[in-house]
Amino acid sequence: MILITVLTNLPSSDARREQTTDASGGDDDDVGSLTRPDARETEGSRNRALILLGSSISQLPIWGFSMSYGVFQEYYMNHWTLDGSRDVTGIIGTTSNGVLYLSMPFLFAAFTRRWARQRQTAAVAGAVLASASFVLSSFSTHVWHLVATQGVLAALGCALVYSPTTLSLGEWFSAATAGTGTGTGAKNHRAVAYGVTLSCKNVVGSVMPFLARALLENYGFRTAMRIWAAVALGTSLLSIALIPTHPTILASSSADSGEARRTRTIPWHFLRHHTFYVYSVAIILQSAGYGIPQSYLPTYAREITRLSETSATLLLTVFNVPGILASSLFGYLSDNRYFPLSATTVTAISALCSSLAAFLLWGLTSQGSLALLLVFSITFGFFAGGYSATWGGVINELESEAAHWNEAVDAGMLYGLLNGARGIGYVSGGLLTIPLLKAGSGISIGEFGYASTYGPLILFTGLSSVFGGWGILWKWMSSLRRLL
Incomplete structure (x- = not known):
């Protein structure tokens, strides 16, 4: 949280230039113009803090299952009750990661420009899909049921949550946008912002194996998957609610001119x-x-x-x-x-x-x-x-x-x-x-x-x-x- 605070309160170079210019004037109008950049910068810092917090929380429902899948696979191998080959369970974890990552180019392309204003709706739909898939997996009777629900459908739902939130993270720590408080200072720290969220991903990977083991040992596979479905849904919706939409998305999405449509081309x-x-x-x-x-x-x-x-x-x-x-x-x-x-x-x-x-x-x-x-x-x-x-x-x-x-x-x-x-x-x-x-x-x-x-x-x-x-x-x- 200290790193998040430092990142989000770094003043942008645009804001510094405006403050220096305004301060040199010395009249009342200059004081007013100085206040406006300060307000915008404060709002931008608050939004960057929210996007970092929301993106950090979203790492739990997105990666919690796939990063602890080794525990589930070991449980499947030692408590086998399904039809089909046990060896197939080895591909569920890599399939989940693969489907999640493979879908991202298409989802990023869709939500970058054309459907940018539908990001929050898509993320909510993804949270519901992932949660429903984990519930369905608890009724599995054949190994291919696990592959389909945990490896494919749940991963698609997680990708729908991940793509909009990550795009927003990149935008709030990207190039300057007039009136948003996101200057080049934010841009210079984009790699660190990505690093912070990835660190939270690894926090999830550190805690989830023991949580998964506890759920499996105390409740069995089927009840454990239903509990995880509820956790994934709740944390997904919380993270989505925290993430603000970047002003440039609202502006470009509401523009109707031919020039605006051309700027939305990737x-x-x-x-x-x-x-x-x-x-x-x-x-x-x-x-x-x-x-x-x-x-x-x-x-x-x-x-x-x-x-x-x-x-x-x-x-x-x-x-x-x-x-x-x-x-x-x-x-x-x-x-x-x-x-x-x-x-x-x-x-x-x-x-x-x-x-x-x-x-x-x-x-x-x-x-x-x-x-x-x-x-x-x-x-x-x-x-x-x-x-x-x-x-x-x-x-x-x-x-x-x-x-x-x-x-x-x-x-x-x-x-x-x-x-x-x-x-x-x-x-x-x-x-x-x-x-x-x-x-x-x-x-x-x-x-x-x-x-x-x-x-x-x-x-x-x-x-x-x-x-x-x-x-x-x-x-x-x-x-x-x-x-x-």
Whole structure:
């Protein structure tokens, strides 16, 4: 909350310029003109505080289930009462993340311009859809029922909540708008604002595994899903009510002129340049491996290292806790005035360190090695968990490139497409887990993780993670070609 207060009360450069100009006049009219910018800036600060608070609360209903799915999967495997193959439950978590992310480019495109004024209505509809889907899943009798309700329908509902709220967050911390109090000071801290909300996402991922475990053990799967449905609905509606609509949306949506309609067209010039594709491929590769520990770490802890249910749940919590700090830190690294790092550098740091954690820590765990698994969870959770917080820096770089070419660009649409790339990675990684597990099913050549059924999964996680930072190699090669 301290960080939120600091962010929202930073004066914008526009407001500072107006105050300086007005103060130099010295007459009564100048005093009046000084008061108006101050009032607008105060209103803008209040709205930015509300959008940060609302976006932070929304992380619980949006990500609570998917980030704790490893606990649900372990419960399904040990308390199987459904028809169908147990192995299919392994794709529910990655499918949920994949559907959520894959739908974002379309939803961001729809709510950026054409249906901008319907954002709140769509978010409420999404909250109802997600809650109803979780209730329906409690009546499941076959494993495909879980895939359809928890993996697809609930994820679509969560995406309808996420997209409007995230677009509003980007707008309130974006370019200056006359009379709104959102100046360039807000723009300069957009990456940090994204980092704050992503930190709250990791708070959810830290608390939810134990909450899910408590619900499952005390009430069973079916009642637990109904309780979660009620929690998701209540917190979603609260967060939606807190988020204000940006004045530019109201103004552009109410305009009827041909010029106003043309300004609502989304600019696609960035598709002509390599930079967008380089980062998109990196995000796909990193995301393909990132979702695997979230889904399989508790099961791995029980089957391979022979740990208790409590220890297995602790691993998933410890996996998400470091992301609370990492998200804000990685956002700050690319968005500060003292030692700003390029987006390629920050993504490379995240990718290389998380890859080393998978290879050197997870792969070398053996029976009873809780300490090594905890170190892996902390290290991988920190560096891989902060990866998406680098996207604020990526967007800043894409905006700078567009300015260089004198082209328009829509930051909200860019963010939606980057999320879509993450969805492709999640789905691809989820689909690969079943054949990778089958490939490792006959392995029993030692006591380490590499020699277990999960050996191929561990290798895939490490390889996909390191390629998430390949953008820095592309930049080096481009610089070398220019020199030659």
